[in-house]
Amino acid sequence: MTKERPFLSKSIPKISLNKHINNSTIKLDNVSLDDKILLINGYIKEGNLDSAFNVLNSVEDKYHNYDKYWQVHALYHHNSLDLDTAIESYKKALALNNNLVDSLFNLAMIYDSQLNYEESSKLYKEALDLRPNNKQLWLKFSTSLFELGKYELSEKAVKNALLLEPIDEPMAYLIMTALNIVKGELSLAKETANKSISYEANNPEAYACLGDIYSYESNFVEAEKYFRKTLELNPKHTQSFKSLTKMNCLSSSDITFVNMLTNFENNNLSDTQKISAGFGISNVFDLEKNYDNAFNYLKISNKLKKDLLSKNDLDKKMINNIDDMIEVFNHSFLQYSNKSNLKYEPIFIVGMPRSGTTLISQIISSHSKVCGCDELTYIHDIVSDFNQSNITTKDITNGALRYVDKISKKNPLDLKITVDKMPQNYLYIGYIKLMFPNSKIINVNRNPIDNFLSIYQTHFVSGHSYSYDFNDIANVYDKYLIILEYWNKLFPNEIYNIYYEDFINDLKKNTNQLLGFCDLSVENSCYEFHNNKSHVQTNSFYQVRQKLYSSSVNKWKNYEKFIKEDFKGYQKYIND
Numbered sequence: 226m227t228k229e230r231p232f233l234s235k236s237i238p239k240i241s242l243n244k245h246i247n248n249s250t251i252k253l254d255n256v257s258l259d260d261k262i263l264l265i266n267g268y269i270k271e272g273n274l275d276s277a278f279n280v281l282n283s284v285e286d287k288y289h290n291y292d293k294y295w296q297v298h299a300l301y302h303h304n305s306l307d308l309d310t311a312i313e314s315y316k317k318a319l320a321l322n323n324n325l326v327d328s329l330f331n332l333a334m335i336y337d338s339q340l341n342y343e344e345s346s347k348l349y350k351e352a353l354d355l356r357p358n359n360k361q362l363w364l365k366f367s368t369s370l371f372e373l374g375k376y377e378l379s380e381k382a383v384k385n386a387l388l389l390e391p392i393d394e395p396m397a398y399l400i401m402t403a404l405n406i407v408k409g410e411l412s413l414a415k416e417t418a419n420k421s422i423s424y425e426a427n428n429p430e431a432y433a434c435l436g437d438i439y440s441y442e443s444n445f446v447e448a449e450k451y452f453r454k455t456l457e458l459n460p461k462h463t464q465s466f467k468s469l470t471k472m473n474c475l476s477s478s479d480i481t482f483v484n485m486l487t488n489f490e491n492n493n494l495s496d497t498q499k500i501s502a503g504f505g506i507s508n509v510f511d512l513e514k515n516y517d518n519a520f521n522y523l524k525i526s527n528k529l530k531k532d533l534l535s536k537n538d539l540d541k542k543m544i545n546n547i548d549d550m551i552e553v554f555n556h557s558f559l560q561y562s563n564k565s566n567l568k569y570e571p572i573f574i575v576g577m578p579r580s581g582t583t584l585i586s587q588i589i590s591s592h593s594k595v596c597g598c599d600e601l602t603y604i605h606d607i608v609s610d611f612n613q614s615n616i617t618t619k620d621i622t623n624g625a626l627r628y629v630d631k632i633s634k635k636n637p638l639d640l641k642i643t644v645d646k647m648p649q650n651y652l653y654i655g656y657i658k659l660m661f662p663n664s665k666i667i668n669v670n671r672n673p674i675d676n677f678l679s680i681y682q683t684h685f686v687s688g689h690s691y692s693y694d695f696n697d698i699a700n701v702y703d704k705y706l707i708i709l710e711y712w713n714k715l716f717p718n719e720i721y722n723i724y725y726e727d728f729i730n731d732l733k734k735n736t737n738q739l740l741g742f743c744d745l746s747v748e749n750s751c752y753e754f755h756n757n758k759s760h761v762q763t764n765s766f767y768q769v770r771q772k773l774y775s776s777s778v779n780k781w782k783n784y785e786k787f788i789k790e791d792f793k794g795y796q797k798y799i800n801d
Contacts, residue, residue, distance in 0.1 A: 258284065258288050258291065258294070259293075261280050261283065261284060262293050262294065262297050264280050265277045265280050265281055265297045265300075265301065266297060266300070268280065269297075269300055269301060269304050274301065274304060274305055277301050277304075278301065281297070281298060281301055290321065291321070292318045292319075292321035292322035292325060293318075294318075295314050295315075295317040295318035295321065296314075296315070296318040296325055296327070296328050298314045298318075299311045299312075299313075299314030299315040299317075299318060299328065299331065299332075300331070302314060303315075303331060303335065308335050308338070308339075311331075311332075311335060312332065312335055315328045315331060315332040315335075316332070319332070323351075324355055326352045326355050326356050326359075329348045329349075329351050329352040329355075330348075330349070330352050330361075330362065330365070332348055333345040333346075333348035333349050333352070333365065333369070334365075336348065337365075337368075337369060338497070339533060340372075340533060340534060342369045342370075342372040342373045343373065345365075345369045346366060346369040346370055346373060346375075349362055349365050349366035349369060350366060353366060358389060360386050360389045360394065360397075363382050363383070363385045363386035363389070364382075364383065364386050364394070364396050364397060364400065366382045367379045367380075367382035367383040367386065367400050368400060370382060371400065371403060371404065372687060374602055374687065374688075376404055376407055376408070379400070379404060380401075380404050383397050383400045383401055383404070394424070395421040395422075395424040395425040395428055395431070396421075398417045398418070398420045398421035398424070398431075399417075399418070399421050399428075399430050399431060399434065401417040402414050402417040402418045402421065402431070402434045403434065405417055406434070406437060406438060406441070409598075409599065409635060411438050411441060411442060414434070414438050415435065415438055418431050418434045418435050418438065419431075419435075421434075427458050428458075429454075429455045429456075429458040429459040429462050429465075430455075432451045432452075432454045432455040432458065432465075433451070433452065433455040433462060433464060433465045433468075435447075435451040436448045436449075436450075436451035436452040436454075436455060436465060436468060437468070439451060440468065440472065445472055445474075448468070448472065449469065449472065449474050452465040452466075452468050452469050452474075453465075453469070453481070456469075456481060460484055460485075460488075461485075461488060461493070461494060461498060463485070463494065463498045463499075463500075463501040463502040463505065464501050466481065466485050466501070466502060466505045467501045467502070467504055467505035467508070467684065469481070469505070470482075470504075470505040470506075470508035470509050470512075471505075471508060473512060475505075475509055476509065476513070477509055477510065477513060477515075482506070482509055485502055485505070485506065486506055488502070489502050489503065489506065489522075496529050496533060497533070499525070499526065499529055500526045500529050500530050500533070500684065501526075501684055502526075503522045503523065503525050503526030503529070504522075504523070504526050504682070504683075504684040506518075506522045507519045507520070507522040507523040507526065507682065508682075510522065511682075514783075516783045516784060519784075520784055520787045523681065523682060524787070524791070526684070527681060527693040527694065528693070530684070530693045531693040531694055534690050534693070546652050547652065547704045547705075547707065547708045549613065550652060550653075550655060550708060550711075551707075551708065551711055553613050553616075553655070554655040554711075554715065555715075556715070559655075559659075559715065562616070562618075562621070562659055563618035563621065564621065564658075564659050564660075564662045565621050565622050565624075565625040565659065565660050565661065565662070566622075567622075567625050567626070567629065567660075567661065568663075569625070569629055569661055569663075569664075570642065570661065570663045570664055570665065570744075571628075571632070571642070571643045571644070571645055571661055571664050571665075572589060572595075572642060572643065572644045572645070572664070572665045572667065572743055573604075573644075573645050573646075573647075573650055573654075573657055573664060573665070573666050573667070574586050574589075574644060574645070574646040574647075574648075574667045574669065575647070575648055575649070575650045575651035575654070575666065575667070575668050575669070576648050576651060576668050576669035576670060576671075576705075577648060577670075577671070577676055577680070577701075577702060577705055578648050578649075578680055578683070578685075578689060578692070579671075579676060579679035579680050579683060580648070580669045580670060580671040580676050580725060581669045581671055581723070581725035581728070582646055582648050582669045583646065584725075584729075584754070585646075585667060585669055585723060585728075585739070586599075586644055586646035587754040587755075588736055588739065588751050588754045589644050589739070589740070589743060589745070589751070590644050590754075591748070591750045591751045591753065591754045591756075592642075592740070592745050592748050592750065592751055593748060593750065594640055594641055594642055594745065595640060595642045595643070595644055595745070596635065596636040596640040596642070596643045596644070597643075597644045597646070598632060598635040598636070598643050598644060598645055598646070599646060600646055600647045600648075601631075601632070601635075601645050601646075601647050602647065603627075603628050603631050603632065603645070604628065604645070604647065604650050604653050604656070604657060605647070605649070605650070605653070607624040607627055607628060607656075607660075608624075608653050608656050610624075611624070611656070616659075621656075621659050621660055624656070624660050625660035625661060628660065628661075632645070642743070642745070651668065651705060651708060651709060651712075652708065654666055654708075654712045654716070654720070655712065655715070658716055658719070665721070665742065665743050665744075666712075666716075666719060666720045666721065667720075667721045667723060667739070667742070667743075668709055668720055668721070668722050668723065669723045669725060670722065670723065670724050670725065671724070671725040671726065672725070672726055672778070672779070672781075673699075673702060673798040674781040674788065674795070674798050674799065675777065675778065675779065675780055675781050676702070677695055677698045677699065677702070677781075677788075677792075677798070678780060678781045678784060678788070679777070679780075680692045680698050681693070681695060681698065695788065695791050695792035695795075696792060696793055696794065699792070699794050699798070709722075721739070721742045723735075723739070726778055729778075732752065733752060736751050736752060
């Protein structure tokens, strides 16, 4: 759990606090309730939680309908890292008085620590309605929106923060940097990262951002330099550590690795830090073929992540969406639905995460007539605005126009063909074929156990709540197979199905066939996909800069004994 401390109200009178704190012999029976609350706040501010508890314990039950009592009760438990109790107490305080900005802020912070950004963003918005000129609130609100993938709203929020004095706010420019990275505007991202550094020279987060930018540009020498600089400033910056391991920059004898391993084993990291550190430690052991240790740290990290996500209402929409799609889309629906008449033929690459979609995208995007646009949420965003029970022709046309407008900004050279590589778009193939009847759909499948292991080995930045348990992964995979089989029946011969293992066995032949499906001429550049310098922000950013390799095929056999223990349905997928 994060150890970020809650906000302490600046409205506490220092004179009153000092009067009581300096008088160690004071009898609590003679102290009014309001002064006790001030006293508790003062002790918490000092870090003297034992004394704060003693005073808190002296408050009579008859005062428990007082909002400030529950506010300070929550504050004590928040600082004690008893977050469940703190949540309930903040809620009680707000039920008595919904204008308590500090409680709204602190409760939102807890939800942030639990990755429950839906709830935190709502609370930050409520607090901003009460205190619209609070820069800190705008920045926290922007961050939670960013984590939800609501990038346009996040950008509006951070720009609101920058309108407030003082303007020299390094955090604001860090958020702008993250937004620029997401938009693929890497040059601008460098500018905002350096702007943040100009206001705070030793801010490790800014150097970590620069590391990310250079890694996406395939400048791994510069990326390593900035990630190591980040760890110099903050030896517990686990994200930078994990990035170094993904680039194969660390061995188990490297002092950076040894220090992180020591922090991990000595419980010197928060749970969220342990998660990313554990994935990084596992990466190093995996590279060194120390599979026992690799899986041990992988298992610890995945369990921590799953436990953390379980505190939220886990997103089950993916599973539900599949059933809903099958119900909505049928031959009758397609027969009577009007399709868009836009003469636009984008390429969509879909499949399970870690199935080889990035490789296929890089191959096609290496063609001179193609613009690769990486992973985009545009289709999901558009479909989310549809009323599934009553999808009109206007909806379809407007959705298509909205998509074209958005993707045109990703295509500065105005190339005729664009590639949208969002694996989860397999859910929306029906909608895609209505909006873009002539679009090319490419589905990538892979040996299921290899696919499951690769997902399990990946610490996703957001989403994929199923990815931290083999059985949950298999459940999603089964649903994926169901919906793909359904789409293939609805759109026969319109979906190009690739099997990763077969594809890499004869790269040239299969690439030529793939290009033919996309109505593209053969170009040698497509065989040399690793030379494609377009930025890649997926977890495969390092792998696709290497020449084709087959070491990932049957990799699951290195971990077979562990997979057997953790995966009830293991044998079913071996037989397949």
